[in-house]
Amino acid sequence: MAGPICQTGAMIRLALPLLLLLAAPALADPPVVEGAEAGRSSESWRVSVTLSHPDTGWNHYADGWRVLDENGTELGRRVLHHPHVDEQPFTRSLSGLDLPEGSGAIWIEPRCSVDGWSGTRTRVDLP
Numbered sequence: 115m116a117g118p119i120c121q122t123g124a125m126i127r128l129a130l131p132l133l134l135l136l137a138a139p140a141l142a143d144p145p146v147v148e149g150a151e152a153g154r155s156s157e158s159w160r161v162s163v164t165l166s167h168p169d170t171g172w173n174h175y176a177d178g179w180r181v182l183d184e185n186g187t188e189l190g191r192r193v194l195h196h197p198h199v200d201e202q203p204f205t206r207s208l209s210g211l212d213l214p215e216g217s218g219a220i221w222i223e224p225r226c227s228v229d230g231w232s233g234t235r236t237r238v239d240l241p
Contacts, residue, residue: 143167143168144167144224144226144229144232144233144234145165145166145167145176145179145224145225145226145232146165146166146167146224146234147163147164147165147179147222147224147234147236148164148165148166148203149163149164149205150162150163150164150222150236150238151238152213152220152238152240152241153241154241155209155210158209158210158211158212159209159211159212159213159240160207160208160209160210160211161181161190161192161207161208161211161220161222161238162205162206162207162208163179163192163205163206163207163208163222163224164203164204164205165179165203165204165205165206165224166202166203166204167198167202167224167226168202169197169198169199169202170197170199171197171199172196172197173227173228174197174226174227174228175194175196175197175198175199175226175227176194176197176198176224176225176226176227177193177194177195177225177226177227178191178192178193178194178224178225179191179192179194179206179222179223179224179225180192180222180223180225180231181208181211181220181221181222182220182221182222182223182235183213183214183217183220183221184217184219184221186221189211189212189213189214189220190208190210190211191208192206192207192208194206213240217240218239218240219237219238219239219240220237220238220240221235221236221237221238222235222236222238223235223236
């Protein structure tokens with residue numbers, strides 16, 4: 115006959131996988147670039163990016179995007195200082211970018227406050 119210690123051990127073995135699953139970080143959908151465009155503004159460039167992300171509030175929101183060249187070098191960054199829970203998708207711009215002469219395209223990579231850079235880059239052809 116199994117005693118109380120043996121029954122407790124069995125309950126722990128059954129509950130442990132569930133507890134580990136609950137303790138794992140929840141991965142939300144990454145921010146998505148829904149659209150982007152670039153244009154000249156005098157001697158520099160202006161980039162406008164439309165993002166979507168399931169912002170939940172100050173604890174988890176799309177907090178920026180960056181402009182990269184073809185080699186992955188960061189050319190500029192737009193920081194988003196607050197969540198956009200009720201404004202999805204949303205568009206923000208970055209002005210005053212100096213892009214390398216002869217660039218045919220740039221790439222946009224979004225990030226969120228919990229998961230960091232998405233790892234997904236969207237190509238934007240330059241006019």
